[in-house]
Amino acid sequence: MNRRLCLARRPAGKLSATDLALIDEPVPVPGPGEVLVRNTWLSIDPSIRIRLAATTPDGYLPPLRPGDALTGLALGIVAETRNPDYALGDLVSHTLGYREYAVVGTCAQTIGGYGAPARIDTGGLPPQWFLGPLGSAGLTAYVGLVEILELTAADTVWVSSAAGAVGALAAQLAALRGATVLGSAGSPEKVAYLRDELGIAAFDYHAPALAESLADLAPTGIDAYFDNVGGDHLTAALDALRPAGRIALCGAVSGYDGSTPPGPPNLFTMVAKGLRMRGFRAGSFTRLQERMRDEIADHLAAGRLVHRESVFDGIEQAATALTAMLAGATTGKTLCRLA
Numbered sequence: 299m300n301r302r303l304c305l306a307r308r309p310a311g312k313l314s315a316t317d318l319a320l321i322d323e324p325v326p327v328p329g330p331g332e333v334l335v336r337n338t339w340l341s342i343d344p345s346i347r348i349r350l351a352a353t354t355p356d357g358y359l360p361p362l363r364p365g366d367a368l369t370g371l372a373l374g375i376v377a378e379t380r381n382p383d384y385a386l387g388d389l390v391s392h393t394l395g396y397r398e399y400a401v402v403g404t405c406a407q408t409i410g411g412y413g414a415p416a417r418i419d420t421g422g423l424p425p426q427w428f429l430g431p432l433g434s435a436g437l438t439a440y441v442g443l444v445e446i447l448e449l450t451a452a453d454t455v456w457v458s459s460a461a462g463a464v465g466a467l468a469a470q471l472a473a474l475r476g477a478t479v480l481g482s483a484g485s486p487e488k489v490a491y492l493r494d495e496l497g498i499a500a501f502d503y504h505a506p507a508l509a510e511s512l513a514d515l516a517p518t519g520i521d522a523y524f525d526n527v528g529g530d531h532l533t534a535a536l537d538a539l540r541p542a543g544r545i546a547l548c549g550a551v552s553g554y555d556g557s558t559p560p561g562p563p564n565l566f567t568m569v570a571k572g573l574r575m576r577g578f579r580a581g582s583f584t585r586l587q588e589r590m591r592d593e594i595a596d597h598l599a600a601g602r603l604v605h606r607e608s609v610f611d612g613i614e615q616a617a618t619a620l621t622a623m624l625a626g627a628t629t630g631k632t633l634c635r636l637a
């Protein structure tokens with residue numbers, strides 16, 4: 299049998315693990331040109347929470363309906379093949395996570411342009427890195443810094459949710475490029491991790507007020523803001539940015555899990571200070587994937603980049619992994635490992 303995680307009912311407020319249910323079904327059978335993949339690693343990403351609401355933002359993926367299986371980036375082993383390009387035992391990345399077995403097709407199934415089925419040659423590296431620093435998280439951090447912020451060594455940059463998958467990579471890559479980096483996170487333990495293990499200045503966004511913490515660490519302001527959070531963080535960044543500062547809108551996690559934080563009331567500072575703000579999705583920049591992998595793999599091999607994972611075992615833990623990550627109870631890349 300195949301177990302897959304489905305939306306049982308729309309969450310009212312914060313997602314509870316009981317809003318999701320594991321459904322048993324027969325292992326699916328691949329058709330011509332398809333392969334059956336036994337999933338081994340599931341990527342747990344906050345953005346799936348957006349699709350559990352009744353409506354999604356214009357331009358985004360459609361909402362899931364109760365009974366639908368969750369989707370997400372995943373890695374697995376080819377268990378049956380009807381495609382001459384894939385052999386039994388190949389490691390494949392794809393977008394049909396949150397289930398034990400998936401039939402992966404020949405057509406490009408992606409999440410916002412990212413994650414088209416591909417065979418992965420790990421080159422001896424841990425396979426799950428291709429869901430983290432060498433996968434979507436790595437590409438997102440790289441694109442946000444290099445393409446969107448056009449970061450230079452002269453910049454002071456603030457990265458929010460800096461102890462998370464994308465944020466920890468963005469903060470460290472920025473520091474490796476010579477920038478002055480501030481990171482924010484939601485607990486003293488995460489702040490200690492950022493300071494002591496990643497070597498970047500950090501603060502807890504809960505207290506004191508964001509503006510005060512930013513002024514302490516960057517008394518003359520910041521040049522760039524890598525936004526993973528939105529809401530009050532974006533408001534504080536607009537105030538802290540120096541003239542001609544830049545913002546990369548990567549995500550807005552403070553608004554995903556059952557609350558809608560008000561938009562920044564100080565948008566006119568964009569006009570007053572000549573700021574530039576640009577949203578992006580990593581899936582529009584897959585042309586940079588190889589360059590990103592070369593750079594990040596090099597840093598990892600040389601020990602210049604710290605990578606932490608929060609791993610949950612078994613498909614029965616996937617719902618808990620998702621709620622824990624949204625609640626800030628995980629650090630680094632959140633993953634679910636299937637036996």
Ligand SMILES: NC(=O)c1ccc[n+]([C@@H]2O[C@H](COP(=O)([O-])OP(=O)(O)OC[C@H]3O[C@@H](n4cnc5c(N)ncnc54)[C@H](OP(=O)(O)O)[C@@H]3O)[C@@H](O)[C@H]2O)c1
Nearest residue numbers: 438462463464483484526548549550551552578579580626
């Ligand atoms: N644009 C793209 O292509 C792209 C691709 C991947 C991810 N993203 C975005 O990047 C961001 C980070 O994703 P990720 O996968 O690396 O997740 P993550 O940072 O590993 O996990 C999410 C974290 O968000 C923080 N958080 C939750 N509620 C918050 C709130 N109200 N205020 C401040 N922080 C809050 C929690 O950390 P604390 O303990 O610090 O609160 C939590 O651990 C998300 O916004 C995601 O949607 C964008």
